[in-house]
Amino acid sequence: MSVIVKFGFVLCIVVASKAALHAAEPVPLTRDGRLKFATTVCANGREVVYCELANPALYRLMKLNLQNRTSQPLHPKAETSEFDPVFAADGKTYAFLKTIGVLQAAIVIHDDQGNKLGQVAPAGGFSGLRSPAIAPDRSRVVYSFGEGGRQQIFSAKLDGTERQTLADTPGINNWPAFSPDGRAIVFGSSRDADFEIYRMNADGSAPQRLTNSPAQDIRPKFSPDGKRIAFTSHRDGNAEIYVMQADGSHPQRVTDSPERDDYADWLPDSEHLVIVREHDGWHDLFLVDVPPKSKTQ
Amino acid sequence: MFDVGSFRTKTCGTVGRRSFLRLAASVPIGMGLSQAVGQQVVRHGPKAKSVIFVFLWGAPSHVDTCDPKPDAPLEFRGPFHSIATRTPGLNFTELLPRMAARSDRFSIIRTHATSEPGHPDGGTMALTGFKELPAPVQPNFGSIVAKHRGHKGNLPPFVSLARGIVMDGGRRIEGYGGGTLSQAYDPLLVGCSAESDVEIPALQLLDGLNPLRIRDRTTLMRELDTVPRTLETAGFDSWNRKFQSAYDLLLTPESRQAFDLTRESEKTRGRFGHSVFGQSSLLACRLVEAGVPYVQLNYSRHVEALNPGFEFGWDTHLYNFELLQDHHCPILDRAYPAMLDELQERGLLDQTLVVLMGEFGRTPRISPNAARDHWPPCYFSIWAGGGVKPGRVIGSSDKRGEQPIGSPISPLMVGTTIAELAGLDTQARAEMNVLTGGHVIDELL
Numbered sequence: 001m002s003v004i005v006k007f008g009f010v011l012c013i014v015v016a017s018k019a020a021l022h023a024a025e026p027v028p029l030t031r032d033g034r035l036k037f038a039t040t041v042c043a044n045g046r047e048v049v050y051c052e053l054a055n056p057a058l059y060r061l062m063k064l065n066l067q068n069r070t071s072q073p074l075h076p077k078a079e080t081s082e083f084d085p086v087f088a089a090d091g092k093t094y095a096f097l098k099t100i101g102v103l104q105a106a107i108v109i110h111d112d113q114g115n116k117l118g119q120v121a122p123a124g125g126f127s128g129l130r131s132p133a134i135a136p137d138r139s140r141v142v143y144s145f146g147e148g149g150r151q152q153i154f155s156a157k158l159d160g161t162e163r164q165t166l167a168d169t170p171g172i173n174n175w176p177a178f179s180p181d182g183r184a185i186v187f188g189s190s191r192d193a194d195f196e197i198y199r200m201n202a203d204g205s206a207p208q209r210l211t212n213s214p215a216q217d218i219r220p221k222f223s224p225d226g227k228r229i230a231f232t233s234h235r236d237g238n239a240e241i242y243v244m245q246a247d248g249s250h251p252q253r254v255t256d257s258p259e260r261d262d263y264a265d266w267l268p269d270s271e272h273l274v275i276v277r278e279h280d281g282w283h284d285l286f287l288v289d290v291p292p293k294s295k296t297q
Numbered sequence: 298m299f300d301v302g303s304f305r306t307k308t309c310g311t312v313g314r315r316s317f318l319r320l321a322a323s324v325p326i327g328m329g330l331s332q333a334v335g336q337q338v339v340r341h342g343p344k345a346k347s348v349i350f351v352f353l354w355g356a357p358s359h360v361d362t363c364d365p366k367p368d369a370p371l372e373f374r375g376p377f378h379s380i381a382t383r384t385p386g387l388n389f390t391e392l393l394p395r396m397a398a399r400s401d402r403f404s405i406i407r408t409h410a411t412s413e414p415g416h417p418d419g420g421t422m423a424l425t426g427f428k429e430l431p432a433p434v435q436p437n438f439g440s441i442v443a444k445h446r447g448h449k450g451n452l453p454p455f456v457s458l459a460r461g462i463v464m465d466g467g468r469r470i471e472g473y474g475g476g477t478l479s480q481a482y483d484p485l486l487v488g489c490s491a492e493s494d495v496e497i498p499a500l501q502l503l504d505g506l507n508p509l510r511i512r513d514r515t516t517l518m519r520e521l522d523t524v525p526r527t528l529e530t531a532g533f534d535s536w537n538r539k540f541q542s543a544y545d546l547l548l549t550p551e552s553r554q555a556f557d558l559t560r561e562s563e564k565t566r567g568r569f570g571h572s573v574f575g576q577s578s579l580l581a582c583r584l585v586e587a588g589v590p591y592v593q594l595n596y597s598r599h600v601e602a603l604n605p606g607f608e609f610g611w612d613t614h615l616y617n618f619e620l621l622q623d624h625h626c627p628i629l630d631r632a633y634p635a636m637l638d639e640l641q642e643r644g645l646l647d648q649t650l651v652v653l654m655g656e657f658g659r660t661p662r663i664s665p666n667a668a669r670d671h672w673p674p675c676y677f678s679i680w681a682g683g684g685v686k687p688g689r690v691i692g693s694s695d696k697r698g699e700q701p702i703g704s705p706i707s708p709l710m711v712g713t714t715i716a717e718l719a720g721l722d723t724q725a726r727a728e729m730n731v732l733t734g735g736h737v738i739d740e741l742l
Binding site: 033034035037053056057059079080081099101102103105123125126127128130146147148149150151170171172174190191193194195214215216218234237238260278280281282283 | 371372375376377378391394460491563564566567568569570571572573575597598599601603604605606607608609614615616618619622623624627631662663664665666667668
């Protein structure tokens with residue numbers, strides 16, 4: 001039932017977006033044009049939370065209602081930069097980065113009522129965590145953190161205790177994201193050269209490289225059905241969105257724009273993505289249809 | 298829109314009240330030059346009629362941008378792929394594809410070194426060629442050019458594009474202005490928003506004055522007597538003494554228009570990217586087109602990145618790779634190439650010297666928290682137009698980007714070269730008592 005509801009809702013969005021949505025034609029979801037980053041779909045596909053440059057000194061989290069296409073600050077009273085939002089599979093629990101001092105940023109975890117569930121604090125000095133992801137069972141948060149000249153991936157309970165190292169290699173490891181069943185994590189890593197997409201078990205075992213291109217492949221996200229992975233690649237000369245099978249096979253380009261397409265996240269139907277597109281120097285969220293070709297491959 | 302205050306004002310045809318006030322009030326800093334310097338004689342025809350000094354305040358990583366080291370160990374080279382440019386043998390990182398595609402229009406120096414490891418001192422060194430201490434502080438390169446050139450029409454000879462004096466935390470760079478040449482050669486500070494609104498944040502001196510009622514100087518003076526003054530008497534008197542110049546700038550259409558980005562098409566504005574730096578870059582083009590001799594185009598007002606209350610500068614002690622990837626390089630790689638394209642299309646590049654650099658580099662070895670810290674011994678600059686031979690790679694750094702190979706190039710040499718190309722030869726510099734001991738970077742010419 002809930003799957004039908006979710007699918008029906010997404011369909012409504014698409015139909016409402018455009019009377020006859022062409023599969024390859026991205027639909028604008030915002031129109032303010034401000035610099036945007038990091039999208040995360042929530043509320044069963046009814047909302048998208050993203051980060052925008054609210055003014056030259058502040059990253060702010062915004063919540064977009066996909067039905068009426070209006071955005072409002074997620075935390076209207078926030079006075080310091082907040083970024084890297086991510087929702088858990090329940091669509092209610094979310095984590096984000098918050099600057100808490102001079103070159104200090106912590107992961108803060110909330111429920112959708114604004115209650116703080118936990119915080120993962122940085123170390124002393126210039127220190128910041130990055131790219132949180134919440135396990136589907138909401139038992140743990142994984143994140144990226146620079147330590148010892150490397151950027152590694154860690155896991156911890158929502159209050160920051162019981163930290164475990166999941167990826168500890170030379171280079172930069174970043175953007176961890178869970179599979180829907182919580183058994184796998186995809187992430188980006190420069191361990192072998194430039195950024196490529198990797199996959200490992202949720203306990204950090206069996207890392208496996210999924211991409212191999214001479215330009216950066218970054219920001220992977222599992223589709224809600226677990227079959228595909230969306231990511232950003234520069235392999236064709238500028239940032240575009242690609243989708244590949246969950247084992248790394250059949251990479252397929254989803255967007256084709258002379259400017260930057262980045263920061264994809266899936267809608268619950270696993271057939272549409274919300275992305276940030278740069279267009280004529282502006283930045284807005286767009287809804288993108290993932291071609292079925294890649295799904296059948 | 299030309300927004301110089303708390304609301305936007307269309308400049309073609311009318312001037313809003315507060316806009317009028319803030320513009321007028323802020324102008325004396327620059328406009329006072331006209332009376333201070335008179336008409337000076339340029340001894341040699343300058344190759345650069347104007348200079349745009351693009352200041353990447355906070356100091357970008359040279360290894361992650363324009364001096365990649367793909368063969369260095371992983372703890373040095375960073376995560377970014379190296380790409381070819383149009384200049385044989387010159388590679389940039391993949392973060393700067395548009396700049397790479399235009400490398401035949403500029404030359405790059407990879408052997409800069411400075412003695413100052415901190416931002417305030419390093420900033421003053423980068424902008425003046427000399428240490429901040431011992432006092433007195435030497436003049437900004439722009440102030441030197443401003444004194445030499447005077448001004449054209451009613452436009453100021455030195456504009457600094459930022460919403461205030463560039464700062465490190467709460468401390469300003471002492472080398473921002475006239476230094477030993479006096480405050481008369483300080484820049485006119487002009488801010489610009491991502492939405493193309495231009496503001497002059499300096500002063501809101503008076504409230505209640507309606508410029509639409511102003512027809513001549515007499516009526517303006519009458520208005521001034523009737524409005525509340527929000528300025529100390531001394532400050533007002535200082536403003537009032539120079540008010541004629543301000544009045545001229547304000548009421549001269551061609552002067553106002555130079556600051557009005559709404560006169561550009563949406564396509565042109567979009568080409569630069571709707572960021573503060575992007576629109577400021579377009580404004581820099583308009584100012585040199587109007588005849589402003591020196592524009593300091595600051596990437597940000599503050600050095601810090603992600604510090605509460607501060608603009609995002611290039612000081613990436615934390616999140617170096619993420620910030621370069623997500624924020625700084627996409628903005629730079631759109632605006633700077635657009636500026637070169639725009640200047641070339643308007644026939645201005647040959648006569649406009651564009652210099653791009655920070656105050657130092659960043660540690661080639663990745664720091665413990667997976668970022669990069671300050672690195673004064675080795676960094677880069679990029680030079681285009683205005684008498685510079687393009688397509689050259691001048692000097693190189695060692696295999697890890699830690700040290701220049703051969704003689705390093707100092708900030709004083711940067712300033713001396715700018716001055717030379719702007720028409721101040723050795724004798725002119727000596728007579729002004731500036732840039733003493735400096736040498737021109739001959740390889741650029």
